[in-house]
Amino acid sequence: MGNTSNIILGMIIVVGVLAYFNVIEVNDADEIRNIPDNIDIEQVRGIVDDNVDIERSLEVVEEISDSVLPWNSLGLSNEEIFEIEDEIERLINIEREKYGLQPLVGNALLWEVTYSHSLDMAENNYFDHISLDGKEPTNRGIALGYYCEREISGWIYSGIAENIFLIPSGYSKSEIASEIVDGWMESPGHRENILTADYIYGEIAIAVSHEGTFPASEFVGAMEPGVVPIDIPSPALLITHNFAVCRP
Numbered sequence: 001m002g003n004t005s006n007i008i009l010g011m012i013i014v015v016g017v018l019a020y021f022n023v024i025e026v027n028d029a030d031e032i033r034n035i036p037d038n039i040d041i042e043q044v045r046g047i048v049d050d051n052v053d054i055e056r057s058l059e060v061v062e063e064i065s066d067s068v069l070p071w072n073s074l075g076l077s078n079e080e081i082f083e084i085e086d087e088i089e090r091l092i093n094i095e096r097e098k099y100g101l102q103p104l105v106g107n108a109l110l111w112e113v114t115y116s117h118s119l120d121m122a123e124n125n126y127f128d129h130i131s132l133d134g135k136e137p138t139n140r141g142i143a144l145g146y147y148c149e150r151e152i153s154g155w156i157y158s159g160i161a162e163n164i165f166l167i168p169s170g171y172s173k174s175e176i177a178s179e180i181v182d183g184w185m186e187s188p189g190h191r192e193n194i195l196t197a198d199y200i201y202g203e204i205a206i207a208v209s210h211e212g213t214f215p216a217s218e219f220v221g222a223m224e225p226g227v228v229p230i231d232i233p234s235p236a237l238l239i240t241h242n243f244a245v246c247r248p
Contacts, residue, residue, distance in 0.1 A: 076208070080173060085204045087177035088241070092194055092202065095185060099195055104202030107247050113141045113160065115205035118240040122207035127166050127218040127238070137162040137242060150246035152198055161199065161243040163190045166214065168236050180239060199243040209234040 076084075093103035117140060120131055130136055138159035141147060149158045165180045184190035193199070211234050219229035 076173065081206050081208070084173065084176050085206055088180055088204045088239070089202065091177055091181040092204075092241070095181065095194055101195065101197050102200075104243070105200060106203050107201055109144070109146050109248065110141075110160075110201050110242055110244055111203040111205060113137075113144050113146050114203045114240045114242045115207065116140065116144065117162075117164075117242075118205045118207035118238045121164075121238040121240075122209040122236075125209065125212040125214050125234070127164065127214055129162055129164065141242075141244075146244075146248055148244075148246040148248045152245070157198065157245045159244075161193050161196070163193055163241045163243075165239040165241075166232065166236055167239065168232050176237070184241075193241075193243055196243070198245050201244040201247055202241065204239065204241045207238045209236045209238060 089104070089106070096103060117131065117137070121127055124132055126132060131140060135143065138147075141160045146160065147158065149156050151157075163184055165183065167176055167179065171179060184194060213234065214232040214236065216229035216231050219232075
């Protein structure tokens with residue numbers, strides 16, 4: 001028997017410019033189209049009760065606007081998230097095919113391992129390969145029944161390799177998959193995972209963080225040189241991609 005390799009590789013985060021925009025709900029689109037561009041705020045003052053502080057009202061509107069993030073207004077459905085997952089896997093396999101490698105094959109149990117970690121990070125506002133109960137990818141897999149060994153050139157390989165990614169609000173649906181795969185391909189450790197010929201199986205899973213903040217301390221060492229980590233508010237997308245050389 002050769003050495004047993006439990007594979008745990010690095011992580012990356014892309015923090016884009018946080019884009020905030022207003023959400024307006026109306027029953028008739030014409031109600032928006034017919035609003036004049038040159039509303040006279042003084043005229044509005046004249047017809048509003050004297051007890052209403054318009055300046056403060058405008059401040060409150062701005063505060064509310066700043067608290068509404070694009071994921072809320074974008075409203076990604078489960079189907080759209082599945083489409084993003086499929087596109088990420090497609091782009092990963094394109095990168096593998098460029099180097100003459102076989103495309104990764106999915107399997108349901110590996111997806112369960114992958115999704116459970118994305119969901120755990122999303123629900124508990126952390127970003128790490130090590131879960132809050134101290135499990136790294138291979139141990140998380142074992143806990144869910146994913147363990148196997150494969151002999152390759154006289155060595156016994158086991159374990160699960162992993163890439164993770166966090167996307168804050170501000171990206172359109174069409175940008176997400178390419179942003180993630182490009183980021184991984186620019187990072188040596190993640191690129192190595194994607195382009196390792198011995199990996200046969202791969203699964204991608206996305207979970208949405210709806211509340212809470214990911215503290216800047218989670219991203220120390222994960223940023224590009226010279227980039228200072230900042231707190232990342234929800235909503236955000238947590239992405240996990242796992243790789244395996246075999247299946248149970």
